[in-house]
Amino acid sequence: MRIAIPKETHPGEYRIPITPTHAKKLCAMGAELEVEAGMGAGSGFTDAEYSAVGATISQDRNAMFGNADLLLRLRKPEPDEIRLMKRGAIHISYLDPFNEHTLVNAFKDAGVTAISMEMIPRTTRSQKMDALSSQANLAGYVMVMQAAIHLPRIFPMMMTPAGTLKPANVFVIGAGVAGLQAIATAKRLGAKVTAFDTRPVVAEQVRSVGAKFLEIDLGETGETTDGYAKQLTPEQIAIQRQAQKEVIAKSDVVITTAQVFGRKPPILVTKDMIEGMASGSVIVDMAAETGGNVEGSVPNEIVQVAGVTVIGKGNLAGEVARDASQMYSANLFSLVEDNWSEDDKKFMVDFEHDILPGCIITHGGEVTNTTIKNILEGGA
Numbered sequence: 175m176r177i178a179i180p181k182e183t184h185p186g187e188y189r190i191p192i193t194p195t196h197a198k199k200l201c202a203m204g205a206e207l208e209v210e211a212g213m214g215a216g217s218g219f220t221d222a223e224y225s226a227v228g229a230t231i232s233q234d235r236n237a238m239f240g241n242a243d244l245l246l247r248l249r250k251p252e253p254d255e256i257r258l259m260k261r262g263a264i265h266i267s268y269l270d271p272f273n274e275h276t277l278v279n280a281f282k283d284a285g286v287t288a289i290s291m292e293m294i295p296r297t298t299r300s301q302k303m304d305a306l307s308s309q310a311n312l313a314g315y316v317m318v319m320q321a322a323i324h325l326p327r328i329f330p331m332m333m334t335p336a337g338t339l340k341p342a343n344v345f346v347i348g349a350g351v352a353g354l355q356a357i358a359t360a361k362r363l364g365a366k367v368t369a370f371d372t373r374p375v376v377a378e379q380v381r382s383v384g385a386k387f388l389e390i391d392l393g394e395t396g397e398t399t400d401g402y403a404k405q406l407t408p409e410q411i412a413i414q415r416q417a418q419k420e421v422i423a424k425s426d427v428v429i430t431t432a433q434v435f436g437r438k439p440p441i442l443v444t445k446d447m448i449e450g451m452a453s454g455s456v457i458v459d460m461a462a463e464t465g466g467n468v469e470g471s472v473p474n475e476i477v478q479v480a481g482v483t484v485i486g487k488g489n490l491a492g493e494v495a496r497d498a499s500q501m502y503s504a505n506l507f508s509l510v511e512d513n514w515s516e517d518d519k520k521f522m523v524d525f526e527h528d529i530l531p532g533c534i535i536t537h538g539g540e541v542t543n544t545t546i547k548n549i550l551e552g553g554a
């Protein structure tokens with residue numbers, strides 16, 4: 175099977191899909207591996223490292239798309255790139271299938287099997303393939319680093335002959351994978367951390383990493399069978415905002431990570447709450463790119479709102495591209511390995527597999543994922 179790994183072209187993207195370690199393993203499994211010249215450069219890997227493990231280096235990007243049986247990458251492709259692919263070829267990457275309707279239709283029309291990394295189920299067995307978690311974990315760390323750089327104070331308490339500095343107060347809203355890592359990172363730096371999440375099971379996880387859980391009675395909230403938060407009613411959002419207001423006013427740093435899978439994130443920090451914070455405080459809105467948890471946050475920018483620095487940077491994991499690449503590559507390789515036929519030396523698109531079917535968006539000229547199909551047909 176011919177596997178192609180093209181270079182990521184999105185501006186500012188230094189993460190890569192496959193490191194030489196996993197390229198070597200793919201070659202050992204019998205794949206014919208083609209890597210675009212310069213593919214690994216963003217994360218510090220040279221072409222020579224890929225050719226040393228058995229890959230061919232290609233200068234012809236279009237030919238790579240046209241000849242590949244399987245394309246492995248990080249970001250979604252351009253529709254024009256999909257049109258270059260063979261019918262029956264397989265494409266694996268992030269796809270954002272809930273929002274990228276044109277892209278999904280382009281895959282369908284081209285007869286390409288599109289597999290979405292976002293749709294890997296959050297089960298114990300698929301943990302090693304779970305790129306959302308690996309990248310969110312790093313994003314949690316980076317958010318705290320960003321806040322620490324912009325805050326004109328230090329995080330830990332410091333007792334010196336020149337006086338005592340109080341620890342910074344950090345409030346984390348949304349304690350999923352990224353939020354819990356942000357809490358743990360802020361704690362390691364010596365901050366006093368409070369957190370809130372709508373899923374009741376999270377309270378214990380927050381306490382176990384040494385933070386205080388803010389109790390807010392929102393009535394029935396619960397979580398989906400996949401462990402995701404359910405969307406709150408407008409009344410519940412109003413209660414949450416009111417209850418958080420005082421904590422936010424006393425916080426030096428607010429980090430928001432609240433997401434509802436497949437939906438726009440809720441606005442949880444409003445302009446009046448920002449106005450209640452001390453000048454120089456910092457807010458990091460991890461959801462800025464998808465609509466934002468914070469009123470006034472701007473995707474990919476750092477702005478001042480009422481004297482508060484509001485950071486809306488996207489691609490946070492990309493700030494630590496080398497580690498992010500290593501983890502994404504491990505996730506992607508595990509997915510391929512799990513679906514690889516040793517006898518046929520190829521990736522099997524098997525609708526009886528326990529993990530794969532939910533991640534397949536299009537196959538054989540059809541949208542096979544029922545959730546995405548319903549959205550495209552306007553049914554959800």
Ligand code: NAD
Nearest residue numbers: 296297298301307348349350351371372373401403432433
């Ligand atoms: P996510 O990115 O979808 O959301 C981030 C957090 O925001 C979640 O914890 C969610 O409950 C919270 N949230 C939503 N609305 C909120 C609101 N109004 N206020 C405050 N918080 C709000 O979540 P995620 O980090 O991707 O994790 C989703 C779930 O998947 C979690 O239960 C996590 O433990 C689980 N998970 C399981 C595995 C596994 O078992 N292999 C792996 C990864 C994640």
